[in-house]
Amino acid sequence: MKRKGYMGKVLHVDLTTGEIQEETLPDSVYEKCLGGMGLGATMLHDRIPAGADPLGPDNILGFLPGLLTGTGSLFTGRWMVVGKSPLTDGWGDANCGGTFSPAIKRCGYDGIFFKGISEKPVYLYVDDHVKELRDASDVWGLDAVETEAHLTKTTGAKGKQPKVACIGPAGESISLISGISTDKGRMAARSGLGAVMGSKRLKAVVLAGSKRIVPHDRDEMKRLSQSCNKWVQFQPPFVSGWLTPFFGALMRILPTVMTMDGLLYKIMLRKWGTVSMNQMSPEMGDSPLKNWKGSIKDWGIRKSYTSNPDKFTNCEKVKYHCYSCPLGCGGICTTEGKYSETHKPEYETVLALGGLCMNEDVDAIFYMNELLNRAGMDTISAGHAIAFAMECYEEGVITKDDTDGLDLTWGNTEAIVALLEKMVKREGFGHVLADGVKQAVERIGKQAEPYAVLAGGQEPAMHDSRNDPGFALHYSVEPTPGRHTLGSHLYYEMYQLWKVVKGIPKIPPMYWKSSKYKAIDRQAEIGAINSKYMTIINSVGACMFGAFLGAKRIRIFDWINAATGWNLTPDQYLDKAADIHTLKQSFNVKHGLEPKKIKVSERALGRPVQTEGANKGRSIEIEAMMSRYWEQFGWDVNTGKPSREHVEKIAADA
């Protein structure tokens, strides 16, 4: 039993031959890449051959817990799934909470990697004694919730209930916007890695181990956790959902920005979860509306009122905590109709299936949320695909003849629900949209291209890049483009990294809103720090919402030292993160991606500028920012490619 927080081994499963092998990793690997996403990047960079088909046998799909998972730290129960993305043809990863992360470690592994393609549907079962591929014919075709219930009931060792990660029908039918589900509908949804799992005919991973995870210094881990917990439990009463849109409107109207303290956002998360932003975000200009062409003029308080956060907590049966989370931003909600309960929809889902399509019906959003969770489909991408189709319909690119008679006018809830059901089943026009916007453009034709909002093939998230240049940067430069979970100016404010890392930019308590759009170099610099910090967060299995508390309140670097026995400074960890980030970028280059070409669509950059609303007149100088960002990592400033020597040096160090 290692007393360093990690298990020291990974498991390799060859689905073509059925061979299952353990690989012991030296401590130096962990010291270089930490774990989680870092370990995934290190393992996959060299092992997936250049130009491998993402849906072919050469692609490797990895399930990785974080370095800190199970060590007694808080907010560190997240796991990553990594592989080559069929959506972007480059590095793919998706992050998820729930209870699956410690389950991987309790089987004794810091990662489980699958390659090859099975002849028939299978699932992997691992406990303390058994590691085997089992026939999944009887669960193939079941939705994610049914699959999990069936496998939990029919497998498992003495005492311990197994944890399941599985795909739904969307993954089985290789939808490029499908994800992997755990805990009855918590999704690792982005990058289309559900399709990779489906292409391998791997229905599920079922884990029932009970190994112990032992940190180097448990007392120190506890001390740090208790100090963090104190901040999380602070919750003032009398916080009302009615205030949120007005708070958002105030942020829109004021010419200055008050630097955001993550503790404020924590209060909202604890009270409502991410739905706290449902009305506030559109008001402040943070939500893309009407397929990114709308503004607050189209989605005022009256329209967004139906998704007021209080309405979500009213039907919330109980709060949902991921493993080791003291906050509990999730919830289990009761619903009427076909499904009796669902995970509380997240802000991204509410906006993607709401404001982006101009749909005001929250009951329908609850239904669609559960429908997509069960099908195993990404709600952000699905909402984008529908909004894209609606604009095509409005512009006459497609007609009722193409949409199977559906009247795809903005806000037509009935048509949105019907179309989503078709997408899940790949029926008729649903098939056109079932693989996301990029494929839909190819199927509809070039004339639809102006209405597609994409970042390197991935549909960007529900945070308007015109409102925060940081989002525009991260949507465009990350090896996994289009993500809202990797950084922004707002996130940098909340991370408060300058309190633990010397020599990095400090944000003043108040600044002019317009200054964000002018300081290109500064944006690139804080963007690079964000990327590095999030690489650490994703490598140790931490939660971004925890990180929002601020680096002084959530002591990630100290936790790593206490768990592993290392004694490194935050700067040294950020250097390691830069290397991991470079490996991911190098992965993309190796597979033929041009970093310059994956930037987010013009519309999302304010080209042309909006003439009304919160983001009126704003456009982002993204090319200059990208170039400066690459410079921060020592990559080529013109192409964004890391040099071969740079990558070889990183590989040699590992």
Place this chain on the structure above:
Amino acid sequence: MAYYITENCSGCTSCVHICPTGAAAGEKKEVHRIDEENCIECGACGRVCPDGAVKDASGAVALRIKRKLWEKPFFDEQKCNGCAICLDVCPTDCITLGFPGIKDPHAYPEVVNPKTCIGCGFCAEECPVDAIEMATQPVVEERKEQQKVKQAKSVGWALKKITFRVIQRIMKVAAMILPFRVPVVLTGPGSVKTLSENIKARGLNNILVVTDKVLMELNLLDGLFTSLEANNIKYTVFDDVQPNPTIENVEAGREIYKREKCKAIIGFGGGSPIDCAKIIGARIRNPYFSVRWMKGLFRVLIPIPPFFCIPTTAGTGSETTIAAIISNPETHEKFGIMDPKLVPKIAVLDPELMLGLPPHITSTTGMDALTHAVEAYINQSGTPYTDENAVMATKLIFDNLEKVYNDGSDLEARNNMALASFYAGVAFTRAYVGYVHAIAHNMGGLYGVPHGLANAIILPYVLEYSRKEAQQRLARLAVAGGIGVDGEPEEELSYRFIEKVKTMNKNMKIPTYIEELKESDIPLIVKRAFKEAHPLYPVPRIMTPQDCADLVRKLMADF
């Protein structure tokens, strides 16, 4: 490092049975082995080994301990943050998340099955906030009790209770000041026919009769129609009211009222048509305010048109209350509109209209009325006037309900039950109801359990919960109801009263549980019940969420 087994092993297999990971193995009567790879050092093998053959990693013999002395986890709710690390680390899955407790709406861990706990203490060891303490079972039980008391006495909870009581006092004073109208009562067999004369005397000649299709098919309205026609009063029938009336029903009724240019409304039937008629009236006079807007207290701004009420069941008390319940089919929400302006001008209590009621409706509606009377009486907002009405209602129900259940044609008993329902209505519309109603409304909303039935089932449980605080009042009701005499110990009388309610339920074949109730719904029921009851219901004892969850769990079929 792992535990290991020495040659002293007699091969009794105890370790094999207890080992949660299957690391201990061996043939019977042969020396066993522990697989180092799978041993998690929980020590359970040592605690059960009769031979002293198990040694820990340091070489010390693991001592056998009697199972009842094994330590179990005790969870300090004040420290626990619900992170669920203990659930994951538990090798036997004996810990689960309980129901949202005092820190509602988060769920906190509890030991679901102490028998499967092997006392390994991993949960306590790994708990990041040191909220778990290992202790023997009696100590754990003692700590739990202490924690309950501590919670109930916590400053936050005390402040909340004080706030509730202050608001309730304000509402009590308001109820005394507000002009609560008591409808004129026409009672006795055939009294429905005298209503027409009253209407004529008021100069009204175009009436909207709100009822439902079942009553129309039973021809129960024939007497009313004949007398209206005899007095040359024009009328229009609206009989599309559903069992749980919806906003659509209200709007449809309003359209007919407008189209036919009616001048007054008669609500005829059970609670549904009467409530629907009240809200139709409210919408007619307040056309710019939606039904949803009128939700809550005092939201009907302009008085409704002349309204007359003819109940055909004895229970709801709707013929005298300020409340009307309506459903929103879009959100599946059931909500109340409460305003003194909704009280009818005349209530007709004609026992002949109730003769056809089947026994199970008679019993459950009757128990509904008893619940109104009892809750109003034991609540803290009662006045001499409401007390008087509640006592009269209780006495009449005790004397007549079982009689009328066994013989539905007993006209006098029917008449008394109609009066009891009316008195109970007068009492609770001023003194409020309590937790029985708050929980019962959820049973209706979630499972469609009839309101009266749910009230009848829940009433004894809530009375048991509040017995100590309501002891004096329950004793007085017991005396008034004729099941005790003055001078007997109050405690005994209060128990007897609760026993009487249970006996009545049993005699009228009302079950002691709610068949449809699911454990997984309990948190939601607690949440909604609290939303309804707090802060307005002046109950004798305010429940904590845990108390409420425990009470609702008792209503389950397999409890």
